[in-house]
Amino acid sequence: MAKNSAKDIEVKAFATHHVITQPNPLRKVLRRVEAKDMDDPVGRAEQALAGLSGEFTDWMASEVDRLSAAWAAIQQDGFDDDRRGELFRAAHDIKGDAATFGFPSAAVIAESLCRVIEHAPDLAKVPAELFSHHINAITAIVHENTKLDSLTVSSELSRRLRKVADEYLAHVNRDRPEHLEAILAPSIVPGE
Numbered sequence: 001m002a003k004n005s006a007k008d009i010e011v012k013a014f015a016t017h018h019v020i021t022q023p024n025p026l027r028k029v030l031r032r033v034e035a036k037d038m039d040d041p042v043g044r045a046e047q048a049l050a051g052l053s054g055e056f057t058d059w060m061a062s063e064v065d066r067l068s069a070a071w072a073a074i075q076q077d078g079f080d081d082d083r084r085g086e087l088f089r090a091a092h093d094i095k096g097d098a099a100t101f102g103f104p105s106a107a108v109i110a111e112s113l114c115r116v117i118e119h120a121p122d123l124a125k126v127p128a129e130l131f132s133h134h135i136n137a138i139t140a141i142v143h144e145n146t147k148l149d150s151l152t153v154s155s156e157l158s159r160r161l162r163k164v165a166d167e168y169l170a171h172v173n174r175d176r177p178e179h180l181e182a183i184l185a186p187s188i189v190p191g192e
Contacts, residue, residue, distance in 0.1 A: 056101035060142045063097060066090045067110075071135050079123045088117045094138060105154035106141040109134055112162040119169050119179050130168060134161055 010021045067090040074083045091113040098107035113134040120126045141154050166183065173179040 057142070060094070060098065060101050060103055060106070063090065063094050064139050064142045067094060067135055067138065071131060074131075075128070084117065084123060088114060091117065091134075098138075098142075103141055105158040106138045108158040109137050109141070109161055112158070112165045113138075115169065115183070116165050119173060119183055121172055121176065121179075125172075126168070130165065134165075137161060 008023050012019045012021070067087070070083065070087040070090045074087060077083065091110045095107050095110035095114055098104065098110060113131070116126060116130060116134070117123065137154075137157050141157075169183045170180065173183055
């Protein structure tokens with residue numbers, strides 16, 4: 001890059017400071033575009049999402065089927081590292097995708113399920129109903145198409161499941177302060 005000569009640099013002196021301004025060499029390489037020809041990448045992305053939105057429910061149903069299959073394998077054969085990992089990944093994927101696909105309550109419930117899997121000291125001792133309630137709630141939200149929390153029931157359900165999961169985790173981790181701190185740390189829970 002060519003260096004500016006001293007005559008190109010402007011110095012304004014003030015009582016307490018100096019402001020040094022140099023020419024912007026990028027002005028020479030910029031191309032002016034008329035307003036009618038301007039690209040709107042956000043608009044294009046929104047259009048692309050709108051075009052794909054019809055497939056969101058199918059994608060979420062596929063993720064829910066994966067979560068249900070992981071839970072069914074655990075119910076049949078018990079927990080091991082592979083089955084635990086698959087259940088966690090399925091819940092984590094739903095946690096990440098659900099809000100984008102229009103199922104924010106399913107995302108909150110999947111996050112709660114991830115917390116149980118991550119912080120319970122012995123998954124085999126976690127009441128099966130805690131897993132089942134989470135998975136059944138996610139399934140109901142996705143299959144009943146309760147998009148954008150159109151039913152307040154899904155929001156209330158997600159709030160209650162999170163509360164039950166947090167209470168369980170606080171109880172089973174009462175002697176594990178390193179985990180208890182993470183569990184009791186504030187997090188965003190809808191409706192609170």
